[in-house]
Amino acid sequence: MLMIPWGRMMKMLTVCSRIAVPYDDSEMSKKALETAIMLAKQDDRIEIDVLTVINVPTTLAYYGAYNDDRIRESHLAAAKEMMNAVEEKLSALPNKTRSFVLEGSPSLTIVEFIKQNDSDLVVMGSRGLSGLQELFLGSVSHYVVQKSTCPVYIVK
Numbered sequence: 001m002l003m004i005p006w007g008r009m010m011k012m013l014t015v016c017s018r019i020a021v022p023y024d025d026s027e028m029s030k031k032a033l034e035t036a037i038m039l040a041k042q043d044d045r046i047e048i049d050v051l052t053v054i055n056v057p058t059t060l061a062y063y064g065a066y067n068d069d070r071i072r073e074s075h076l077a078a079a080k081e082m083m084n085a086v087e088e089k090l091s092a093l094p095n096k097t098r099s100f101v102l103e104g105s106p107s108l109t110i111v112e113f114i115k116q117n118d119s120d121l122v123v124m125g126s127r128g129l130s131g132l133q134e135l136f137l138g139s140v141s142h143y144v145v146q147k148s149t150c151p152v153y154i155v156k
């Protein structure tokens with residue numbers, strides 16, 4: 001059992017009683033999820049929301065609506081499978097946890113989610129699935145750090 005001084009625990013609860021973890025299955029996002037789990041283990045009243053955002057490019061008239069739908073369906077199915085694995089991991093915790101598959105621009109959707117769901121802390125990776133490493137932050141983490149209404153914990 002982990003003993004935490006009362007004052008520190010109260011502070012921790014108000015700072016991060018509901019943690020949002022934007023997740024894209026990248027190594028960094030896996031580390032972010034582990035970090036959120038580690039935080040949640042400190043108090044079983046801490047809640048974890050894991051969200052992944054799929055963004056299927058549409059309006060490519062050339063491919064047609066039929067193919068757009070098929071691409072969207074396959075992205076959705078893959079995202080749901082990914083979240084099943086996440087949920088299985090989270091089910092080991094006594095804490096309340098939720099998972100979401102959302103559609104839209106990842107950056108905008110994550111920031112909107114944080115507002116709508118009263119997240120107290122965001123835990124996310126510095127980089128994601130893109131292989132480019134010149135910049136410290138990817139475009140999604142860069143945007144969320146700037147626009148988030150709550151503190152953002154960047155895992156690297």
Ligand SMILES: Nc1ncnc2c1ncn2[C@@H]1O[C@H](COP(=O)(O)OP(=O)(O)OP(=O)(O)O)[C@@H](O)[C@H]1O
Pocket residue numbers: 021022023024026028029032051052053054106123124125126127128129130131132137138139140141142
């Ligand atoms: N589609 C997404 N849904 C949910 N979370 C995401 C998504 N994309 C990225 N993230 C979160 O943002 C973090 C940083 O990823 P980001 O996409 O910013 O970097 P990148 O993929 O390396 O660069 P870029 O996407 O700008 O080319 C990830 O570790 C993850 O926590």
Ligand SMILES: [Mg+2]
Pocket residue numbers: 128129130138140
């Ligand atoms: Mg990315």
